[in-house]
Amino acid sequence: MIKKSIFIAVILLVIFETIIRFSNIQWDTSQNDKSANLISAQNFIYNFPAEDIANDTVIIGSSISRKLVTDSLGKRFVNLAFNAWSSYDGLELVKLTQKKPACLLIEMNVVGNQKLQEDVTASLSPVSYYPNKAFKSFQLQNQPVGLVVGYLKNMLKARMEEMKLKKRENQELYNLNVSMEKEKLINVLPDSILNARFNVLKKLIEDFKKQNIKIVFFEVPFDEQLMNTATVIKTREYFHQYFSNKEYKYIDLPAVNDFIYSDGIHLSGKSAIVYTQYLKTELNNIKNSN
Amino acid sequence: MLFTSFAFFILLVLTFVIYYLPFNFFKKANTQLLVLILSSVIFYGYYAPELLFLLAFSGAVNVLTSYYVSFGAPKHRMLLATAGIVINLVVLAFFKYSPLIAGTFFNTDNGIGFFLLTIPLPIGISFFTFEGISLVIDTYKGHTDDKFKNLVDKSFKTHIRNSFFFIVFFPHLVSGPILKAHDFIPQISNKFFKDIDWEYCFKMLVVGYFLKLVVADNLKDFTSSLVYPGFMTLSTLTLASMLLGYSFQIFADFAGYSLIALGLAGLFGYRLMQNFNFPYISTTFSEFWRRWHISLSTFLKEYLYFPLGGNKKGKVRTYINLTITMVLGGLWHGAAWSYAVWGAFHGLALAIERLFNDKFKIAIKPNSFFYYFKILFVFLSVSLAWLLFKLPNFDQVIMYMKALFTNTGLVTNYISVFLILLYSFPVVLYHIFYLKRQAKPAFFNKLEYAVYGVMLFLIFTNSGTPGTFIYFQF
Numbered sequence: 001m002i003k004k005s006i007f008i009a010v011i012l013l014v015i016f017e018t019i020i021r022f023s024n025i026q027w028d029t030s031q032n033d034k035s036a037n038l039i040s041a042q043n044f045i046y047n048f049p050a051e052d053i054a055n056d057t058v059i060i061g062s063s064i065s066r067k068l069v070t071d072s073l074g075k076r077f078v079n080l081a082f083n084a085w086s087s088y089d090g091l092e093l094v095k096l097t098q099k100k101p102a103c104l105l106i107e108m109n110v111v112g113n114q115k116l117q118e119d120v121t122a123s124l125s126p127v128s129y130y131p132n133k134a135f136k137s138f139q140l141q142n143q144p145v146g147l148v149v150g151y152l153k154n155m156l157k158a159r160m161e162e163m164k165l166k167k168r169e170n171q172e173l174y175n176l177n178v179s180m181e182k183e184k185l186i187n188v189l190p191d192s193i194l195n196a197r198f199n200v201l202k203k204l205i206e207d208f209k210k211q212n213i214k215i216v217f218f219e220v221p222f223d224e225q226l227m228n229t230a231t232v233i234k235t236r237e238y239f240h241q242y243f244s245n246k247e248y249k250y251i252d253l254p255a256v257n258d259f260i261y262s263d264g265i266h267l268s269g270k271s272a273i274v275y276t277q278y279l280k281t282e283l284n285n286i287k288n289s290n
Numbered sequence: 291m292l293f294t295s296f297a298f299f300i301l302l303v304l305t306f307v308i309y310y311l312p313f314n315f316f317k318k319a320n321t322q323l324l325v326l327i328l329s330s331v332i333f334y335g336y337y338a339p340e341l342l343f344l345l346a347f348s349g350a351v352n353v354l355t356s357y358y359v360s361f362g363a364p365k366h367r368m369l370l371a372t373a374g375i376v377i378n379l380v381v382l383a384f385f386k387y388s389p390l391i392a393g394t395f396f397n398t399d400n401g402i403g404f405f406l407l408t409i410p411l412p413i414g415i416s417f418f419t420f421e422g423i424s425l426v427i428d429t430y431k432g433h434t435d436d437k438f439k440n441l442v443d444k445s446f447k448t449h450i451r452n453s454f455f456f457i458v459f460f461p462h463l464v465s466g467p468i469l470k471a472h473d474f475i476p477q478i479s480n481k482f483f484k485d486i487d488w489e490y491c492f493k494m495l496v497v498g499y500f501l502k503l504v505v506a507d508n509l510k511d512f513t514s515s516l517v518y519p520g521f522m523t524l525s526t527l528t529l530a531s532m533l534l535g536y537s538f539q540i541f542a543d544f545a546g547y548s549l550i551a552l553g554l555a556g557l558f559g560y561r562l563m564q565n566f567n568f569p570y571i572s573t574t575f576s577e578f579w580r581r582w583h584i585s586l587s588t589f590l591k592e593y594l595y596f597p598l599g600g601n602k603k604g605k606v607r608t609y610i611n612l613t614i615t616m617v618l619g620g621l622w623h624g625a626a627w628s629y630a631v632w633g634a635f636h637g638l639a640l641a642i643e644r645l646f647n648d649k650f651k652i653a654i655k656p657n658s659f660f661y662y663f664k665i666l667f668v669f670l671s672v673s674l675a676w677l678l679f680k681l682p683n684f685d686q687v688i689m690y691m692k693a694l695f696t697n698t699g700l701v702t703n704y705i706s707v708f709l710i711l712l713y714s715f716p717v718v719l720y721h722i723f724y725l726k727r728q729a730k731p732a733f734f735n736k737l738e739y740a741v742y743g744v745m746l747f748l749i750f751t752n753s754g755t756p757g758t759f760i761y762f763q764f
Contacts, residue, residue, distance in 0.1 A: 001739050002492045008743025009750070016751060031709055034755055089463045119755050127296045143752045145508075145712060149705060160705075167701040173523055180519050263523075 003036040017137045026148025029141050033063070033083035034119070039141040041093060041120045046133050050099040053078070054066060057283070060090035061107025064220045064265060065271045073280055086112030088197075089210060091204045096124055103214040104207070105283070108239045109222075109232070114200045133262070164269065168262050178225055178264035185229035194234070198242045206245065208244045216286060222231060223264040251282040291336040293550050294503065296757060298333070301351040306557060310483040320480060323455045326558060330460040334414070341412045344385075345458065346734040349413075351377050352422035353453045354472075358395060359723065361443040367430060367619075374426040382419045390625035414464035416622055420589055421457050426469040427593055441475045449520055452478050459560070461551040467585035470592070474560070481559030491556040492744065498549030500716070500745040503544035507754025508713045509535050512706055514761040518686040522693055525700035525708055529693060532627055535710035536680055537673035538717045543760045544583070565586075568724045570672075570717070573654070575639040589667050590619050605648060612644065613637035623679070628687065632678035633674040639671065 030036035058078045080090035080102070090169035093116070094101065122128055132138045140146070153160065157170050167173065188194075208213055219240060226232065240250075254261055259271040267275055291298045309325050355374030355713040359367050361364065396403025425441075432438040443449045455472050457463075513536040517601040523530060543658045547566035555562045567580035579587045600609040613634065620633020654661050681687050723741075727734040 001489055001742075003738035003744035005492070005496070005746060011751060012743065016747075030705065034511045034514075038755060081544040106328065107328035107365070122756060137751050139496075140755075144748070145709070145752055147710075149709065152705060152708070156705075163701050163703075173700060177523060180522070272746055 005151075011135065013211075017135055020136045020142050025147065025150065027148035027154050028148070028171050029143065029146035031143075031149050035140055035146070036066075037085060038116075038119050039124065039139075040080060040082065041141055042123050042132065044078065045097055045123055045129070047138060048078070048099060050097075053099045053101050055105040056101045057105055058088045058094060058101040059088070059095070059105045059107070059116040062086050062110040062112070063218075065070070065107040067267050068220075068276045068279070069273045070276070072273060072276050081107060082117075085117060085231065086110045088112060088114045088201065088204075091115055091201070091208075092116045093120060094208070095204060098212055100213060103216060104205075104208055105218060106214050107215050108219045108236060111194070111197050111201065111235055111238070114197055158193070161269065164262065168268055170261070174261075174264065178223055181226055181263075181265050182229060185226055185231040188230045188234050194238055198238050202242050204238060205207055209247075214249075215243075216251060216283065217243065218251040218282075219253045220275065221253060223257050223261050224256050225255050226264055249286050251279065251286075254278055291333045292756075292758065293547065293554075294499075296549055297336065300331055301332060302554070309481075309558060310423050315611050317624075322481060323451050323478070324412065325716050326460070327451070327455050327458060330455075330458040330463060333460040334463055338413075341458060341544060344381075344412050344415070346499070347419065348381060348422055349382075349420060349457050352425045353450050354456065356425050356442055356453060357446060357449050359426065359429045360432065361444070364433075364670055366431065369424050371430040372482065375423055378419050378423050378426070383499060385409060385415055387621075394627075399759050409626075417466050417468055418457050420586075420622075421462075421471075423458065423593065424469070424589065425453060425471040434667060438472050441471050459555070461554040461560075462562055466583075467551065468564050468589050469562065469585070470589065473563060477560055485559060487556060491553045492717070493598050494549045494553030494556060496742050496745050496749070497549075497669050497720075498546045498553060499749050501542040501546030501549065501720075502759070503546075503753035504541050504745075504748050505713055505716050506546055506760075507757050508752070509539035509710065509754075512710050512713075513539055513680070516690075518681065518683070518689065521690055523603070524693070524698070525702040526694055526698045527702045528700075529690065529697065531707045531710045533677060533694075534673055535714055537669075537676050538714035539674055540760055541566070547759050568721050571665055571721050571725060572668050573661060574667060574673075575636065575643050578668055579636070579640070586619065586622070592741055594618060605645075609641035609645060612640045616640060624682070626682040628678045628682045628684050631684065635675050635678070642684045656691070 028036075030039050050287070055128040056076045056078050057073075059068060059070065059080035062085060063081070066083055067133065068079060068081070070077050070079040078091060081087075082089050085110075087110070089112075091106070094104070094111050096116075123132070136142055205215055219226065219236065222232065254275070260268045261271070261277060262268040291301065293359055305325060310324055313321075331345075334345060355370055359371050359374070362370060368759045371515075388409040392398050392406035395638050397404065398404055398407045428438045429442055443452060452475055453471075454476065456469065456471060459469075462469055513532050515524065516532050516536060521532075524532070530619060545566040552562050552564070563585055565583060565585050567581040567584060569578055572578035573583055588630060595611055598611045598614060599607055600611060603611075614637070616637030617633040620629045620631070620636070623629045623632070654664065677687050677690060678684075681690060723734065
């Protein structure tokens with residue numbers, strides 16, 4: 001019985017690996033926010049050759065930047081912004097994989113805990129690294145259930161957009177989201193914690209700068225009610241204090257009322273495209289000014 | 291150490307190889323138990339070695355008490371056993387219930403309240419403390435009941451080894467099953483490689499890891515939104531599916547852990563008690579508790595419900611005893627009043643059910659509509675009560691219930707609902723297979739290897755993001 005079971009498992013594994021290798025599935029196979037994060041991280045770790053990254057711009061940030069429509073920027077952009085995590089995780093991942101991009105586009109909205117997520121660390125450990133690199137079927141983006149989800153998402157794309165719009169139109173829900181976010185953003189972290197976090201960020205970013213990686217900071221707009229909260233203002237101040245305008249490039253924040261937000265904090269579909277294009281233009285301006 | 295970690299895998303392989311090496315069986319040099327004790331100590335102290343002092347202290351108290359209860363002066367036996375139990379409970383209360391006591395009776399901003407709040411909860415303390423209590427009580431009972439005789443060896447050295455092994459054996463150390471001394475200690479003997487029941491171990495390990503890695507670890511990333519205030523913005527359908535998902539997750543997580551524990555113990559020649567027996571097919575609450583976390587429910591029955599008088603002191607006392615047992619059982623899980631409420635809910639359900647059965651004797655045919663209706667009723671009631679596990683603040687439970695009925699107009703993320711149901715489905719199948727297998731055993735036996743093959747395949751290709759075990763917090 002044991003031998004037969006193992007035989008069945010091996011056969012299934014071989015068939016599945018073959019299908020994955022010979023098909024070019026481009027669906028979004030993430031099943032939830034966390035798996036979306038890990039798929040991005042694993043993709044960066046296992047599937048991006050270091051030499052290909054050398055000319056790319058890597059976007060680093062939180063769920064706020066994850067909403068950016070990276071495809072509209074062209075092939076030379078990689079989005080390493082993570083849901084519920086912060087810029088630190090993306091920066092640390094770039095550092096640990098030793099894949100040097102041409103430019104790091106760093107979001108300033110959220111400065112979270114500076115401890116690399118265990119799931120990312122696990123993906124980097126040799127125990128996961130080598131099997132995952134060798135067998136595509138072990139990677140999170142190729143999970144059988146993920147493929148089913150990817151197929152469904154692809155099929156129901158229009159319906160899902162419609163639902164998102166409907167969700168956005170619910171003003172009561174929007175206000176509830178904004179008030180919940182506001183409650184979080186009103187209380188500023190103590191300076192001791194912020195200084196500790198920014199010292200870590202400074203060290204990381206300075207190291208990248210020394211390696212001739214271009215650093216550009218940007219801030220994604222929020223709903224006006226959240227834009228003026230103490231945490232948002234203080235975080236911005238800290239960035240300018242730790243990374244002076246003379247040494248680092250900043251992309252100016254556009255007028256926040258020109259955008260529509262899905263929940264007060266994340267840009268909604270069309271606004272995400274508009275803001276992404278704004279970023280692209282500003283980046284080009286920075287490049288041209290050099 | 292987690293059963294799902296690579297470090298554990300290495301420890302397991304090394305322990306297994308050394309355990310069955312021939313030199314272990316030389317006369318007077320039986321080192322098998324020492325090998326397992328050593329690897330259990332590494333297993334427990336891997337992340338927090340300082341906790342080993344507590345484990346050693348707890349073990350020493352129980353080893354000494356049980357020895358002197360057995361061989362000390364007969365007139366002091368009762369006193370010694372009581373003292374042993376009290377020390378165990380005080381240690382448990384100090385580490386586990388300090389935050390609850392602090393929050394209820396003291397100002398937690400400073401002073402004693404703050405101190406109590408900062409006391410860490412040592413992993414597995416509820417489990418090894420109960421096992422220690424079992425050792426003391428069983429030894430005490432040994433003087434009057436043959437079932438409990440000869441648990442304590444005359445040689446103090448052998449007794450230390452046996453008892454400490456009973457408490458620390460790594461498969462059950464941090465999350466059970468809670469062993470009883472009279473079930474486990476008689477199993478201690480030389481074990482041989484040729485005697486391993488490979489098929490039993492394989493089945494336990496494959497189902498256990500499948501439930502944990504594929505079902506529970508995937509579901510956890512959906513039920514993680516079941517926190518305040520996140521759930522306030524979710525639709526009724528999402529909230530309902532998350533609640534059901536959590537019910538399946540907690541089963542898959544804990545039953546998965548228990549099955550892995552059974553499989554691992556089997557590799558070393560020991561049989562641990564079955565901890566879950568398809569609980570979601572229960573038609574009554576009492577049946578549910580005969581099938582869910584069996585090692586805890588039997589422990590509470592033997593060491594609490596019976597000593598309280600059980601059902602021997604009249605109907606009213608029986609209902610009261612049931613409720614007391616379940617409230618304390620609830621508090622065993624965690625230091626928050628919501629756990630006591632959870633226990634009270636189950637205690638009252640058991641008492642009302644008993645009262646109902648005492649008044650009306652209704653026979654229900656298996657496979658009838660009412661039979662399935664009862665399964666659904668018990669499952670939904672139990673699932674609703676799990677909310678008290680997930681949201682330890684009672685106000686939030688009320689808000690969740692309110693949102694469940696009022697958020698009907700909000701947009702549902704159907705993909706998430708679909709995935710919650712999809713990942714819950716193996717647990718439903720697991721229970722259906724059990725029911726149907728009894729009717730057509732030959733058919734299911736033929737299919738068995740294919741089912742295990744598919745589970746193995748999914749363990750490798752569809753495991754969720756790594757997560758700790760829910761019951762570690764207890």
